[in-house]
Amino acid sequence: MSNTIYQELQDKDSDIKKTKILQALETEDLSVQFTDSLDNEMVLNMGPQHPATHGVLRLLVSLDGETVMKCVPELGYLHRGYEKLAESCTYHEFIPHTDRLDYLSPMANNVAYALAVEKLIDLEIPERGKYIRVIIAELARIQSHLLAMGALVMDIGAITPFLWAIREREKILDLYDVICGARFTTSYTRIGGVAQDVTDESLAATKVFVDEFSANLQEIRNLVERNKIFIERCEGIGYLAKEECIELGLTGPLLRACGVSRDIRKDAPYLVYDQLDFRVPTYPDSDCLARYYVRVEELVESTNILKQCLEKIPKGPHTALQSKKILPKKERVYTKMEELIHDFMIINFGVNPPKGESYTAVESSKGELGFYTISDGSGNPWRMKIRSPSFANLQALAPMMKNCMISDTVVIIGSVDPVMGEADK
Amino acid sequence: MSKFVQTKLMKPERLELLKSKLQNFTINYTEVNGTPALYITKENIIDVCKILKSDNDLKFDSLLDAISVDWFEKKDRFEMIYNLTSIDNNERIFLKIKLDSKAPAMQSLTQVWGSANWYEREAFDMMGIDFINHPDLRRMYMPEEFEYYPLRKDFPLMGIPDSIPLPNK
Numbered sequence: 001m002s003n004t005i006y007q008e009l010q011d012k013d014s015d016i017k018k019t020k021i022l023q024a025l026e027t028e029d030l031s032v033q034f035t036d037s038l039d040n041e042m043v044l045n046m047g048p049q050h051p052a053t054h055g056v057l058r059l060l061v062s063l064d065g066e067t068v069m070k071c072v073p074e075l076g077y078l079h080r081g082y083e084k085l086a087e088s089c090t091y092h093e094f095i096p097h098t099d100r101l102d103y104l105s106p107m108a109n110n111v112a113y114a115l116a117v118e119k120l121i122d123l124e125i126p127e128r129g130k131y132i133r134v135i136i137a138e139l140a141r142i143q144s145h146l147l148a149m150g151a152l153v154m155d156i157g158a159i160t161p162f163l164w165a166i167r168e169r170e171k172i173l174d175l176y177d178v179i180c181g182a183r184f185t186t187s188y189t190r191i192g193g194v195a196q197d198v199t200d201e202s203l204a205a206t207k208v209f210v211d212e213f214s215a216n217l218q219e220i221r222n223l224v225e226r227n228k229i230f231i232e233r234c235e236g237i238g239y240l241a242k243e244e245c246i247e248l249g250l251t252g253p254l255l256r257a258c259g260v261s262r263d264i265r266k267d268a269p270y271l272v273y274d275q276l277d278f279r280v281p282t283y284p285d286s287d288c289l290a291r292y293y294v295r296v297e298e299l300v301e302s303t304n305i306l307k308q309c310l311e312k313i314p315k316g317p318h319t320a321l322q323s324k325k326i327l328p329k330k331e332r333v334y335t336k337m338e339e340l341i342h343d344f345m346i347i348n349f350g351v352n353p354p355k356g357e358s359y360t361a362v363e364s365s366k367g368e369l370g371f372y373t374i375s376d377g378s379g380n381p382w383r384m385k386i387r388s389p390s391f392a393n394l395q396a397l398a399p400m401m402k403n404c405m406i407s408d409t410v411v412i413i414g415s416v417d418p419v420m421g422e423a424d425k
Numbered sequence: 426m427s428k429f430v431q432t433k434l435m436k437p438e439r440l441e442l443l444k445s446k447l448q449n450f451t452i453n454y455t456e457v458n459g460t461p462a463l464y465i466t467k468e469n470i471i472d473v474c475k476i477l478k479s480d481n482d483l484k485f486d487s488l489l490d491a492i493s494v495d496w497f498e499k500k501d502r503f504e505m506i507y508n509l510t511s512i513d514n515n516e517r518i519f520l521k522i523k524l525d526s527k528a529p530a531m532q533s534l535t536q537v538w539g540s541a542n543w544y545e546r547e548a549f550d551m552m553g554i555d556f557i558n559h560p561d562l563r564r565m566y567m568p569e570e571f572e573y574y575p576l577r578k579d580f581p582l583m584g585i586p587d588s589i590p591l592p593n594k
Contacts, residue, residue, distance in 0.1 A: 020563045020564075021563070024561055075566060076564075079566040081575060084575055084576055084580075085582075120458075246486050246512060247486070247487075249488050249489050249538070251489070260512060262512055267515045268515070356458065357457045357458065358457065358458035359457055359519070370508075372492050372506070374494060382494075383492075385490070387489060387508065391547075392489070392543070392544075394543075395540060395542065395543045424566060
């Protein structure tokens, strides 16, 4: 009797149309097949509102006991349609939107976008502007990696290193406040340069930060790196073979943690990176611990780059002088007829790049951040494709999580360090 | 050519080598701001990609992005652009494939590079391009029930009212 009821229930169950994401979870490569719901298979829905998923990442995890059999990431909870929006914005109007892509390092996105548009209109900016951009981009890398390492350690259970990392990060936000007037949504770069020059005071404040940073970073590292719990929870977890990493199109710290020395700052230098002396840290292990160490050593390298930039930064103009493409200064707009006309034309009709396509990539803290821009000769881009590193890196989450324990999932997400604003666009 | 060399250009002799390896196929060579771009016909795409990936001299082992474009023209309205990188040789090329206006479809490149999986799902979601032999062709960002393709030029910027049903209370 009870058997027939159960059978009926099962038949009824199979009638319910399964959503596509559930179908994606059920594939033949699941080694165990379950027929009885009282078996120990379990489908766990993790996120989108989960503190360890670093935003609104949703994971559907199929479990056998405590072992993850398969995992299907689901994106789109922060999708704002920036690529569609870009088609209706002029090139200048899109700059504030780039802040909201990777909101943990907004300055790096500003720089990447400005470089992309400048390549399209074939424009070179003055040396001082380039140095300013390197300084803010490296500050952004420190800002992002500090949160990545702090959050990874916090996911494992250590709160203090996270708080100390946030304390250092707060200083960078204060520096941004001095440099550009905003802490978070900076929108500092302009096409052809930056919004305003850095003052000597802000450079001095940056120098103070850089000088203190090495000791403060060492303080955090002392707490973490010889901790038995930390090492045991990271070592060998989330392993992905080198070939697979390349196959999945990973970039940034994830790729360097499997022994591939790929860094666009070295391989295809932009701005003034070819004049700076720094090295690209790599680790061969390709596990969570290696990714942690790559990020930490990049922090050290970034401080070296900052030190060199602060010494080398030349005097001179920060923005190129090409009044038909670049927004003129406000005081000139109010006093000069010529600039008033250009200002009117740029604001109303935009900079009109020649017909054509262009791709520019920079090494952001997460990997290769690129803008593929297609111009039809008008003021708005015809198509703007954002190559966001987090999106590509998240694809590696499923193979990394295969056959790991459920408690390791948070560590693996922390080591991938996705930012959903960027992955969802 | 741009004044600042941002992406290292492929040397002319290397491009000649690439051309000689692919001489059996009809390919139209152009460039994207200094980077070589190859127009490939839909029929040849898998064969060409297999050579590009497995040839020991070329070694384009990393597929970094797939870009879908709506040109909004009567003929060959859609276009897919693939961003290929060789890590060993530090070179980059773009593959371009023109697609039909009415039913844009092409072979999925997941058969060659695993990373094409999500990129093509995104192109399917945003532009409605059908990828044949794709293992898991679902929408990437939009909800499953959504019927439109938002990045097409005929989709209004402000969206279509009631296109996403509100959840039942």
